[in-house]
Amino acid sequence: MHAWTVKMSTPSVLAVLMVFLMAPGGVLSDTRGTRGLEAQQLAPSSTLLHRRLKRSWIWKQLFVPEEDPTPRVIGQLKSNYDHGEFSIKYVLSGEGAGDVFEIDEYSGEIRALKKLDREEKAFYTLQAQAINRKTNEPEEPQSEFIIQVQDINDNVPQFQNEPYVSSIPEMCPVGTTVAQVTATDADDPMFGSNAKLIYSILTGEPYFSVEPKTGIIVTSWANMDREAKEEYLVVVQVKDMLGLSGGYSSSTTVTVSLTDVNDNGPIFQHHLYNFAVPENAPVGTTVGRIMAVDGDVGVHAKMTYSLEDDLEKSSIVIINTDPVTQEGVVLLAKPLDYESKSRYIMNAEVVNDHVDTRFLALDEFRDRTTLKIIIEDVDEPPVFLSPSYEWEVPENVAVGTVLGSVGARDTDIVNNLIRYSIDKRSDPTKAFKIDPNNGTIAVAKALDRETADWHNVTVEAKETTQNHLSSSVVVFIKVLDINDNVPRLARDYQPYICEGTQAGEVIQLLSSVDSDDPIEGHHFYFSMVPDKHINPNFTIRDNQDNTAGIVARRSTFTIKDQTQYLLPVVVADSGFPTLSSTSTLTITVCRCQPAGHCPTGGVEALALSMGISIHTLLGILVCLVTLTADAR
Template sequence: MGCYALLPLLVLSSVTGCCAVEEAQATPRAAQDAALRRFRRGWIWKQFFVPEEDPAPQIIGELKSDFDKGDFSIKYLLSGEGAGDVFEIDEYSGEVRTLKKLDREKKAFYILRAQAINRRSNQPVEPESEFIVKVQDINDNMPQFQNEPYVSIIPEMSPTGTTVMQVTATDADDPQYGNNAKLIYSIVQGEPYFSVEPKTGIIVTSMHDMDREAREKYFVIVQVKDMMGLSGGFSATTTVTVSLSDVNDNGPIFQHNHYSFAVPESAPVGTTVGRIKADDSDVGVNARMNYSLEEREGSGTFLIRTDPVTQEGVILLAKTLDYETKRQFFMAADAWNDHVDTRFLPYDEFRDRTHLKIVVQDVDEPPVFLLKVYEWKIHENMARGTTVGAVTARDSDAADNPVRYRIDKDTDVKKMFQIDPKNGTITVEKPLDRESAAWHNLTVTASEMKQSGLSSSVPVFVQVLDVNDNAPRFPREYRPYVCEGVQSGELVERISAVDKDEPPEGHQFYFTLVPEKRINPNFTLRDNQDNTASILTRRSSFTRQDRHQYLLPVVIADSGVPPLSSTTTVTITVCSCHPAGHCPTGGVEAFALTMGLSIQTLIGVLVCLLMATVLSILMLAVRRHKKHQQGESEEEENEPDPWEAASQKVLRYTEPGVEGDSGAGPPVPLRPHPRRKDRRQWRAEVAASIRLSLRQSCNIGPEDEVFRQFIQDRLFEADHDPYAPPFDCLRTYAFEGIGSSAGSLSSLESVATEVNAEQPRDPGPPFVRLTLWHGHTEEETNF
């Protein structure tokens, strides 16, 4: 390889941008003159024909710039085809070296570009130039026949020299360099029946008496050699199948008795594992193939199909693989023709068999959970730390790396559950409430405990089972009413209940009155045994004057284990109903009005009413106190009280002819004046009333009927308070006498009748005088 002549120096002119290459025919003197000749800003390097397959690294040339003074101020750069991969340059010396062996058959030459720059200024000192590195051919490729296998059909009894076919071989070596690619054909097998033309590879018959019945098929082995057949060259052979008036008398034949294939365990179903081919010297329909597989285990992991184009048997993956479960598969493959004609060949010879070995390759796989989905059940209200269940995953690889577990998803799920990262046990982090969430969906991830370990996830569903932890209650607030004059035993309200729990056999509610008030004189409660109860009247003649509302405590119990109960008070309002039984104010309408107002509004109204009441009482007390002080300053201490005197006045009747007051009725005293009451006692009563009002307003809600009853009681007391104005006064009534046909409307009629019965009267018109005390004034009226 090192015997090639060194080419003269090549000089590139930076001014013209051209390359000038001097050939090897120059004399030594001319080469010396060329070396001494200097061009301004020129390139100088040496060039070689690089033999292929030479070991690397190898120096193939050197780039030099006439600006290079040897002080390493020039930096050489290389670019182009193979720069940095196949070739490299020493940036200081400019030497170009190969980095790997070159193959001319892959690439015959490389076009490279060189550049020299100043290290300090980083500016080019020479324009970029282009040069070519040629790869010199050696005889390193053997000839190969093309379009194998060769099959030909010729008529039987063909004359000598009949062309059977032409075989063609090619050589990847350079045909322009030596004899490396010059081929010579010869017959190795097939004589004396066939011969081949040495340079063209055309096969012709050598005998004229070939008989199809005597021999149906001939296999002609043709050899080809390079280097014109000289020693040291390469050779190759091919088989040409020559059929005489072909019939299907040749069965399929596998090229190999054993085939081996490899497939990774992660390959999906349908992956092509490999191809096998059974050769048949026949052509056309007689060469059509069918393939079948016979597995020893009969697992059906693989299947085979015939490629309609190449007639190959394509082996496909039918099931997923697992390296840890089964690493090798052994099976037999059969090939046979579509059309069988037993006239020319026994039936057994139409079938061929080969053996297959398929190796499963290990692939790093993520951990595998034992179940695809985990579903557990747990009762609600279980204590923290209670075990819900455990997930299990293992590394299916041969290394069997340990795994760690974690719960994915949102933080709310993580607050409800906890998982042991080592064994996958899931526990309750805080008690669960079925009424809040009956199902919890978790995603558990298992990761290999190694660097860049794989991971896999599995869904986990947790169902929260119900326990009896909610007491039954009314579905809404009942506001029943009872009409005045209702009869005993009539339905007041039908009540029902609801429960947040969900017992397996459904709800069963029981309704009773509270034990201490089970015998109620006004109402009774009847359990209808269908999760409802009826409130019935126990007596008749309810009146609003007797009582405005009734409170009925009702106990509702469920059938859970353990059973739970709740007590709710039902407020029953007495209403003056319409004839049709509708309560316009005391029943549903009052309830709707109450529900329409918010609690804050009712409290505000209550406070305003209380403040107004207190202020009114205080102002009245102050006014009375001032009036009392003013009256004492104007009157003498021994002066009789006009109110006290007025209270001693009597109503007298006077008629003509009646002397004195013997006929008058008994005296009727008036109410005493409020000032006669002790002021200290009155102030104490006012203070007690204020305290009672405030205390009851704090203990009873504004929407409660007790509060409204309290307000009505206070109003009733104010209306009937004898010490509150206005005070009593006497009204005048006229007695028309016995002779009046209309009679008398006065309550004094009986008194007048008794007077007339005792003393005879003048039959003239009756006369009655009524004396009325009103305040401090005495008035008389004559009739």
């Protein structure tokens, strides 16, 4: 019978590895120390054979403590063929053989050569052989065994995922989860308590607590107020070895911020706000600003300012909320008049835009204050009694005629004296004059509607005080038409009559113009100059539409008889009094073309009046042209 025997060499090792190798014939032997080996040697061979057939190779671990810098024997391997004669040579191979572990080839003692780190390598797998020194043949088949590096508490627990930042709502209930911190320990979690961690609070009590095993941080204080303290630094410690003495520890800081909830209502900084505004301030002027303080932030601090409901529509001011500063901007909504009312007192209120009745009653989300607005007196310019004036005057009115009066008053309490004047730029011809004391305007020059039918005169009213404040008003003066212009023919007519014209034919249509502008429009009447004898050649036919026609009274007009006729024409208007004018027209006799056109009426008439025929005149012109060409 033969077997490997593994012995433990030091009391500090927790277990003894006994590796049994196959004997010649493949029989297993399991011994536990020398006593077991002797017992096996005394056992009957049939019993050993029975055991060898049932069992396989058995090996156990050897242990070596980590971080031990001293070389030391950690165990011994020995074959039952080894009788102390050094005939057996022990050989070690595998992981770390030769540099980490060595075996005494004579005694089989295994020695650790250097300091080991379990966290770097937890175990080594090696093989052992027993060689016959004489034959150099194996006495035992090669056997594999493991050397386990035994853990010691040499690692500090480390927090993961730092830094820790968390936020919770203010006023949250006790037990609200804040965050979870997690630490790890590189030591062996399966060996003792080296990697057994426990958490505790170093800083942060009584507001926070931590669950010892999970690292979950929860609130332990009710009514934490963000407005009192917005941020907490919670220091959590972790210890290994379940917190027992001799272990390692580390700590981490959790930054806990309180987020805002609407647990504060707006409060005015003052119970009374006094403002002053001049009476001439335009609508939209900022009268002042009011401010309510809200301890909350963000959307919970938004607020709206307003006047009391019964003042909203009638008040001289409105209040808008400045979205940036959250102030109430008091704006002038109506014109002011110090002389009518010099001060106003009103109530304003502010209300949170977002109300949360979980924290405050409904009335606590609003506040009220009083506004006192003093109107300041301003020396104002005179005010005309009318925004403008409009008068009418006939164009033939006499110089000095009074057209009317303008009036202005000083609205200030002192009621200063006022003087009136006409702006020269609005009356460049100086057609009007004004009484500086009472504002009476009269005609200073004759007016002509046909020259200017409207006058827009600017009148200035100025106080006699040192400031000389003034204002102005426009007086619109319409000049009315009178019939002071005679009618006249519309143009310089040059009528002609063709030879062969029949009696009763119209040879010229006449119209008239008049510079006047009667209300009912123009009505012109055409006639001939009254005479004892009736004109035997022409007559005037009035069409009753402000036109008239010259009509031939006979049919025997020829150039040979007479080339021109003079015809006086009278044009009268319908004004009062009636005005008229007489124009004498020259009617030329013409040898007209078939269409009635008289192309050479003037030349032909001239030649005939000189006793020369048209053919003779044309011959003379041809000769003159020829002589001129030869001279060249």
